[in-house]
Amino acid sequence: MFCSNCGKEIPDGSKFCPLCGKNLTGGTNTSPSNEVTVSSTPAEPEREGKSKMAAGLLGIFLGGLGIHNFYMGYKGKAIIQLLLGTVGIIVLIGPVISAIWGFVEGIMILAGKIRVDGHGVPLV
Ligand SMILES: [Zn+2]
Numbered sequence: 001m002f003c004s005n006c007g008k009e010i011p012d013g014s015k016f017c018p019l020c021g022k023n024l025t026g027g028t029n030t031s032p033s034n035e036v037t038v039s040s041t042p043a044e045p046e047r048e049g050k051s052k053m054a055a056g057l058l059g060i061f062l063g064g065l066g067i068h069n070f071y072m073g074y075k076g077k078a079i080i081q082l083l084l085g086t087v088g089i090i091v092l093i094g095p096v097i098s099a100i101w102g103f104v105e106g107i108m109i110l111a112g113k114i115r116v117d118g119h120g121v122p123l124v
Contacts, residue, residue, distance in 0.1 A: 049124035050117045056110035063102010064095050068109070073118025 001012050005022035015025050050072055059068035066081030081098040088094015108114045109123065116122050 047119065047121045049121050052109055052112075052123035055114075055117075055123060056106045059102045059106025059109055061106075063104075063106050064099035066098070066102065068102060068106060069118070072123070075118065 001010060001014065002008065003010050003017040003020060003022055004024060005017060006020040008017070008019045010017055010019065016023055055068045055072050058071055062068065064081065064085040066078035066085065069075075069078035069081060081102055084094040084098035084101075086095075088098060105114065114123075
């Protein structure tokens with residue numbers, strides 16, 4: 001018999017051509033594709049600077065509820081101000097304290113005294 005691939009004479013009944021290695025059994029020589037598409041992009045958190053103007057205005061107008069600190073990521077301070085501004089009403093002066101506190105922080109943010117957010121990322 002002759003190889004269907006290279007045309008050389010090969011022993012009858014050969015399953016493979018000894019000369020070119022062609023599979024002569026008729027079966028399609030499909031090698032299982034072990035290709036695994038790896039799309040592992042390292043999860044790098046986006047650290048975009050928060051807006052100084054927005055943080056400052058939030059502090060001035062909504063500082064009593066700690067909104068500016070929630071915005072900047074100062075969670076602890078934000079929660080204290082939120083509590084002062086809400087349940088703080090039971091001691092009457094609570095919301096007043098948090099409003100003044102927030103207002104002052106808003107001014108400090110706009111004046112550049114507070115320069116980074118709760119993650120240490122500079123305000124822009
Ligand atoms: Zn051959």
